[in-house]
Amino acid sequence: MEKTLFIIKPDGVRRSLVGQVIERIERRGFLLERLEMREVTKDLLEVHYADIASKPFYGEVVDYMTSGSVVVGVLCGSDVILSWRKMMGATNPSDALPGTIRGDFAHASDDDSIENIVHGSDSAENAAREIAIWFGE
Ligand SMILES: Nc1ncnc2c1ncn2[C@@H]1O[C@H](COP(=O)(O)OP(=O)(O)OP(=O)(O)O)[C@@H](O)[C@H]1O
Numbered sequence: 263m264e265k266t267l268f269i270i271k272p273d274g275v276r277r278s279l280v281g282q283v284i285e286r287i288e289r290r291g292f293l294l295e296r297l298e299m300r301e302v303t304k305d306l307l308e309v310h311y312a313d314i315a316s317k318p319f320y321g322e323v324v325d326y327m328t329s330g331s332v333v334v335g336v337l338c339g340s341d342v343i344l345s346w347r348k349m350m351g352a353t354n355p356s357d358a359l360p361g362t363i364r365g366d367f368a369h370a371s372d373d374d375s376i377e378n379i380v381h382g383s384d385s386a387e388n389a390a391r392e393i394a395i396w397f398g399e
Pocket residue numbers: 314319322323352353374375376377378380381382383384
């Protein structure tokens with residue numbers, strides 16, 4: 263069965279959206295294989311976000327992702343990588359369609375950061391890489 267790493271980012275935890283996000287996951291029939299609340303370190307983020315670490319907005323991403331606890335877990339299910347990405351909606355909440363998590367819940371942020379509530383691995387290769395980074399498997 264396919265697996266993916268998902269994160270409920272600090273804005274999702276702060277705004278008490280954890281229950282609603284998990285409910286959508288369970289309603290869709292995906293199984294929660296791991297689920298933990300964590301503080302994220304800059305070192306872990308640098309590995310997780312290696313592909314964007316050199317971008318001009320990376321500092322905003324670090325401030326955002328270390329602004330509070332996250333909920334991180336592993337989802338299991340048929341075609342879960344792509345399905346979870348579809349459930350999240352577009353990266354920038356202003357482009358995210360209604361019915362998606364970002365389209366239904368994300369707020370515009372005050373600075374240049376994009377606060378978009380959730381994360382999901384974007385490929386099988388990255389899912390395996392990210393699950394290893396966060397859970398050492
Ligand atoms: N142009 C930007 N300005 C500010 N922040 C950005 C920008 N692009 C991306 N980000 C932030 O960096 C994160 C990672 O960007 P990426 O391009 O990997 O998007 P994503 O795959 O949709 O998001 P994630 O990896 O968090 O699921 C985004 O979720 C967002 O929080």
